[in-house]
Amino acid sequence: MGHLITLATSLNQWALDFQGNYERIMESIEIAKGRGATLRVGPELEIPGYGCLDHFLEGDTVLHSWEVLAKILASDATMGIVCDIGMPVVHKNVIYNCRVIIHDRKILLIRPKMWLANDGNYRELRFFTPWQKHRQWEDHYLPRIIQAVTKQIKVPFGDAVVSTVDTCIGAELCEELFTPASPHILMGLDGVEIFTNSSGSHHELRKLYRRVELIKEATLKLGGIYLYANQQGCDGDRLYYDGCAMIAVNGRVVAQGSQFSLNDVEVVTATVDIEDVRAHRAVSSRSMQAASAERYHRVEVDFALTSGKFDEVSEADMVGLIGSKSIPVRYHSPEEEIALGPACWLWDYLRRSRTQGYFIPLSGGIDSCATAVIVYSMCRLVSEAAARGDIQVISDARRIAGEPEDSDYIPIDPKEFSSRIFHTCYMGTENSSVETRRRAKQLAEAIGSYHTDLNMDSIVTAVLNLFSFVTGARPQFRSHGGSAAENLALQNIQARLRMVLAYMFAQLLPWVRGRNGGLLVLGSANVDERHLRGYLTKYDCSSADINPIGGISKTDLKKFIAYAEGAFDLPILRSFLDAVPTAELEPITENYVQSDEADMGMTYDELSVFGRLRKVDKCGPYSTFTKLIHEWGSFLSPLQIAEKVKLFFFEHARNRHKMTTLTPAYHAESYSPDDNRFDLRPFLYPSRFPWQFKKIDEVAAALPDRSNQGAVNKTKIE
Structure with missing residues (x-):
């Protein structure tokens, strides 16, 4: 009996950062x-970074990858x-996504990916060809x-x-785990005992459970050791790869x-007993299938992963022997995922863009509030990382905060660090309320941001x-007798x-504070009201550099x-939850206060339902209705x-063109409307859908009313 030390790794790689990725x-x-490991597995495309996109079509990317591998x-x-x-x-002039398995300055095998991810956020068939x-x-x-x-x-x-001398290793790549006929099944039946999976899997709210279940299932019936390595961090795009090796x-x-x-x-490392796999596989029905399994070519290497003899296993290995033990898998709640995922993404974006911080217009509403709280997170x-002595985080924080190279500054107080790198501003008009101004100021004080407050009426008037x-001619608001066109134009001017x-x-606040550089502007439009339905002004303050909540629903943000x-010990947040969502772009009167849900004609919960039906369930207007x-x-x-249903699809179609100018947003929802990557639909529609809406009307008129209101009306008639 011998013991096997194995591991998986999560690396925060950056697309085209060959030097940093190598290090x-x-x-x-x-x-x-x-740690005594004899097998190391890294994430997918770790040398160039997963998110190179069309750069994979360039010869330079392949050349530099070989140069790094040579080092x-x-x-x-x-x-x-x-x-x-x-x-x-590149093999025979075809580009493949590959794993290169090496040992003692030799390449043992190059294993190309066979099943490519080509939907949602992924377009691997644009860059690579599957090995068939x-x-x-x-x-x-x-x-x-x-x-x-x-x-x-x-x-x-x-x-x-x-x-190897003592076992057999087979490689899977990311998507291959998610396919119905995964390669590990046939490899396992042919005697492969260790499976490696190198992944570039992005974070999405509530997604981890599926990934974990697939990893567990891969060896539950089959038996074996499964090593899963995933990239962690933002490698240059809208996605955050959430590790969890x-x-x-x-x-x-x-x-x-x-x-x-x-x-x-x-x-991540574990010490396991390879004999546990062999004992697990000692089942008659499995043996019958394995006896007739098709053969894989074996590349032999004169190297043992195990120690060979039980008495040669160190005391440390005995302590670390966990092959017979399972651990409870750690899952974050969706609220914790929102607090952590976008926050990590923002940190990577800030330090890699080499800017001096973030700026956001605080409206006093829940969307900009949530964005600000994520920055505070x-x-x-x-x-927390600085308190643990993380040298890289401390170094990045000093540079971003404008500290000199010989500074001994350590950002151990989140509010103090926020005051250096986070800037907020309340941009009020005569239509703004005292309540939203107060909430914005109190939130800024609670999280420590450098806050400014202004009225922009003079600019609007100009x-x-x-x-x-x-x-x-001079346009008027609707409440002052103006038309719908006038009313909308006056709102859009402010936005x-x-x-x-x-x-x-x-661009100028760092200069005002005696510092160099500029700030990145954050957007705060959520996935439902603004992106999905188009309830936003094109090129308004939703137009920014990046948007950490652009893929998160209003329901989840609350x-x-x-x-x-x-x-986070922020009592001020209760007032944001209790406030009625409003754009505050129209005058407040005794009889009218602008409300987002009233303007949209539907609730946020309803918008989330429409989003999932339209994107995830692939429903058109009629299927959505049914x-x-x-x-x-x-x-x-x-x-x-x-x-x-008709209102939603009409408004979505009418405003779909706004998706073409969306601020790049953190992807967190399975129904993101980002037309540049995730939601490839046109932006010019027959917005009244005459054929589809007519069929909906015909069926609706013929169906019985099963609602509680219908039962009440029926009782009244009888």
């Missing part, structure tokens, strides 16, 4: 060897350990820079496995990494005076001027604020449901 890979290998191979760090490393490889020769391999002739290090001219390329044995999770972290390198994470001078002011303040009230008849039929009549 993080090497650090992870050093940590792994320091890794030449290093003593990779001696005495098998390393599974990810990079693009299953259980087949070919010779791959290495570039000369690799030949000079390995002394190899060619290596196996294809769907094969690696056979895992090791599972026979369907039990025995080690789990963090899901959200500011660490650039995190290594980022400051809390930075302070624009109106110019228009009146040129046209001889767009706020965007102009936001960028001016973001839950997050309720959570943060206690978790589904909602069952979901809402107990409290709404068919005619009422029909009206809501």
Whole structure:
């Protein structure tokens, strides 16, 4: 009986940062060897970074990946350990997403990805081609820079496995775990005992459970050791890769990494007994299937992952032997995910863009409040990491805060750090209320942001005076007798001027405070009211540099604020939850106060339902109506449901063009309307959908009214 030390790693890689990616890979290998590991697995495409997108089509990306791999191979760090490393490889003029498995300055196998992710946020078929020769391999002739290090001219390329002296290793890549016929099944039946999965899987609210269940299921029936490595952090785009590296044995999770972290390198290790796999597989029915399984080509390596003899296992290994134990998997609540995921994403974006902080217009409403609290959560994470002595975080924080190189500043107080890097501003008009101004100021004081307060009526008046001078006409609000066109134009003037002011303040506030550089402007439009339905002004203050809540529903944001009230000790947040959401762009009168839900004609909860039906369930207007008849039929009549469906699709179609100018937003919801990546639909529609709406009306008129209101009306008639 021998013991096997295995590990998975999570790296915070950055697209095209070949030097930084190389350093993080090497650090992870050093940590792994320091813990006695004999197998190290890294995330998908870790050398160039997963998010290179069309850069994968450039020869430079492949060339530099080989150059980095040559440095890794030449290093003593990779001696005495098998390393599974990810990079693009061109084989016979075809670009593949590959794992390169190396040992002692040799390449053992290049394993190309066979099932590519090509929906949602992913377009892998745009860059790569899947390897379609299953259980087949070919010779791959290495570039000369690799030949000079390995002394190899060619290596196996294809769907094969690696056979060590004591066990057998097979590689999966990300999406292959999610497919119905995953490669680990056939590999396991052919005797593969260790499966590696190198992933580039992004965070989405409530998504981790599915991933964990698939990892556990992969070896529950089959038996085996499953090593899952995922990228962690923002590698240059809208996605946050949420790490959570895992090791599972026979369907039990025995080690789990963090899901959200500011660490650039995190290594997860476990010491397990390979005999547990063999005992788990000693089942007659499994043996019958395995006896007839098709054969994989085995690349042999004269190296043992285990110690070989039980009495050679160290005392530390005995203490760390956890193959027979399972641990409870750690799941964050959606509220915690909102507090942590976007905060980590914001930190990566801030430090990598080399700017001096963030700026946001605080409206006194819950959306900008939630955005500000997420920035404060980022400051809390930075302070916690600094208190632990994280050198990289401290170094980045000093630079962002404008400290000199020889400074001994350590950001251990989140409010103090917030005052240095976070800037907020209340941009009021005559239509703003005392309550929203007060809430904005009190929130800024609670989280420590550098806050300014202004009235912009003079700027609005100047624009109106110019228009009146040129046209001889002066628009009026609806409450003052103006038309709908006048009323909308007057609201949009205020909204767009706020965007102009936001960028001016973001560029100049550091200068005002005696510092260099500029700030990034944050947007605060949520996924439902503004993005999904288009309830926003194009090029208003929703137009910003990045938006941390652009993929989060209003419903989830409210839950997050309720959570943060206690978790972050921010009592002021209760007043935001109790306030009626309003844009405050129209005059307040005795009989009228502008309300978001009244303006939209539907509630936020209803918008979330429409979003999921439209995107996740792939429903058009008629299919949406038929589904909602069952979901809402107990409290709404068919005619009422029909009206809501038609209103939603009309407004969505009419405002779809606004999606083309959306601020890049953190992706957190499965129904994000981001047309640049996730939601590839047109932006010019027959917005009244004459055919579809006519069919809805016909069916609605013929259906019985099952709602409570319908029962009341029927009783009255009888």
